[in-house]
Amino acid sequence: MTRELTAGPATSVARQTDPSPDPLTFGTAVRQARAWLPLIGAASLLGSLGMLALPLALAAAVDAVASGRDATGPVALATGLVVLGVLCDLAESWAETACAATTSARLRTGLVRRVLAAPHQVGRFDTGDLVARISAGAADAAHAGPSAVSAAAAVLPPIGSLVILIWLDWRLAAAFGVGLALVAVVLRLFAKQTATAALRYQEAQGQMAARLTEALEGSRTIAAAGTFGTEIRRVLAGLPDLSRYGRATWKALSAAGSRAAIAGPLATVGVLTVAGFLVSTGDLTPGELLAAGQYAMLGAGLGSLTGVVAALARAKAAVGRLAEVHDLSAMSYGTDHLPAGGGRLEFQAVSVSHESTPLLRDVSVTIPGGALAAVVGVSGSGKSILAETAVRLRDPDSGTVTLDGRPLPSLSRMELRRATGLAPARPALAGATLADAMGPGRPRPQVLAAARAVGAHDFATRLPATxxxxxxDIPMSGGEAQRIGLARAWHADRLLVLDDATSSLDLLSARRIEEALAATGRTRLVVTYDAALAARADLVIWLHDGRVRDTGTHEALWADPDYRAVFAQ
Incomplete structure (x- = not known):
């Protein structure tokens, strides 16, 4: 079999670019809930108007009784307004709950699609933190729409109270305005403190989730090492931060309450003092005095306003964290199809970096179609990065990877995933059943054929429901998990990449899988620490510090003591 090695300049390849997604902002989060917002807004508006009308109805009832007139009409009106308020509160509560549920589902669906469409970028997030953002974060962000409507509606009672007090007597409005200004200052301070605490709380929550995920993934290692207690302390190390930021929220609420204890009553006392004077001069009736006091308490009250501000702060903080996930650019694909060929894989001056750290440096190598190429090197030399780049789970920062002469980005998604497959050392298995994990969406005969090829059929038939x-419900060893991962990647018809994917299997099983692969005629790129496997390879690619140190047969490279040292580690 002919072996080729190229070291020329990278070939320029035209690529289709994926348009940047519209940014996720608080406004776009609000628009996600637009189907429910009219109902929430109508219920909130109607309830606020009823709340504003109630003191006037009570004032009419008081004046009617004081003058000896029939108070049935005003009392009935007041009763109707109370019932209306209760019904509006119920409708608003139901609509907000339904809105939050549908919006959070919509946000999560979009974010999951974004994450799964960006395998080349998702590694910037810790898994636990990412899950926390998509689950708890989406639930908080889903309240953006209802909170925005509630905030707009919450402005109506103070403004409406001010307008009605002006209508009653401008001197009442002047006294009320002083207290209202103090309330505005209190709310602004509360909003600023709550926004900071909410963001810090969500960040600490995400960090704890990340550490918990790491611990769960390594639970067997932790148990074997006897570091159970140490791991518990590490996972829960963020509890003091959660407590501190949670207390900061309550402290801000407490401070707002204490300030409100001054501002609210001050406005009420001021209005009542002026109203009392106006009653003594005959410019105000006793019923209007009652109404003035109620409008002062209604307009200067902070109870509902602090809740709305806190919900807005949590929603804004959550939207900001979700936006970082939403901004992931989906991997773009072309429309090309592969020509006839045997799976010739070529790296042309490929370089890959992560946060300015080089992972691969100017890698240029060609693997003939149908060949077995072994990738060897010490830990951290770039072997797994080369494997991921070969099947386009990440794109190079410079250079080109081609399969049978076609640049990988020019291929359609269906064509690329049909032609290539990757089996990692520790496969992440997903699906409802074993068949789903082995061949997601594939016909059962194809799943069975792959299972037999990798030696997983006997294991499957011993299970209760096969x-x-x-x-x-499936107890499995590391080797059985690797067989399932191999079966899942077996569909690739031109290039199969094995990233140390048989390391947990016994030598005989690994050799049988290797022979089954060779019989298919597909190109195989195998990351390995096994000298015997490297010796059977048609081509060995020796990586060191992200560069191709040498290529050739295992026998030819064995003369180099540094090469021999790779397998001695």
Whole structure:
């Protein structure tokens, strides 16, 4: 079999670019709930108007009784307004709950699609933190719409109270305005403090979730090492931060309450003092005195306003964290199809970096179609990065990867995923059943054929429901998990990449899988620490510090003591 090695300049390849997604902002989060906002707004507006009308109805009732007139009409009106307020509160509460549920589902769906469409970028987030953002974060962000409507509606009682007090007597409005200004200052301070605390709380929550995910993934190692207590302390190390930021929120609420204890009553006392004077001069009736006091308390009250501000702060903080996930650019694909060929894989001056750290440096190598290429090197030399780049789970920062002469980005998604497959050392298994994990969306005969090829059929038939056994109910060793991962990647018809994917199997099983692969005629790129496997390879690619140190047969490279040292580690 002919072996080729190229070291020329990268070939320029035209690529289709994925348009940047519209940014996720507080405004776009609000628009996600637009179907429910009219109902929430109508219920909130009607309730606020009823609340504003109630003191006037009570004032009419008091004046009617004081003058000896029939108070039935005003009392009935007041009763109707109370009932209206209760019904509006119920409707608003129901609509807000339904709105939050549908909006959070919509946000989560979009974010999950964004994450799964960006395998080349999702690694910037810790898994636990990412899950916390999409689950708890989406629930908080889903309240953006209802909170915005509630905030707009919450402005109506103070403004409406001010307008009615002006209508009653401008001197009442002047006294009320002083207290209202103090209330505005209190709310502004509360909003600023709550926004900071809410963001810090969500960040601490995400960090704890990340550490918990790490601990769950390594639970067997933790148990074997006897570091159970240490791990608990590490996972829960963020509890003091959660407590501190939670207390900061309550402290801000307490401070707002204490300030309101001055501002609210001050406005009420001021209005009542002026109203009392106006009653003594005959410019105000006793009923209007009652109404003036109620409008002062209604307009200067902070109870509902602090809740709305706190909900807005949590929603804004959550939207900001979700926006970082939403901004992930989906991997773009072309429309090309592969020509006839045997799976010739070529790296042309490929370089990959992560946060300015080089992972691959100017890698240029060609693997003939149908060949077995072994990738070897010490830990951290770039082997797994090369494997991911070969099947386009990440794109190079410079250079080109081609399959049978076609740049990978020019291929359609269906064509690329049909032609290539990757089996990692520790596969992340997903799906409802064993069959789903082995061949998601594939016909059962194809799943069975792959399972037999990798030696997983006997394992599957011993399970209670064979291939239909629920995945969480399947006890499996590391080797069995690797077989399932190999079966899932077996569909690739031109290039199969194995990233140390048989390391947990016994030598005989690994050799049988290798022979089954060779019989298919597909190109195989195998990351390995096994000298015997490297010796059977048609081509060995020796990586060191992200560069191709040398290529050739295992026998030829064995003369170099540094190469021999790779397998001695």
């Amino acid at each position: 291939y239909d056994t629920p995945l969480p």
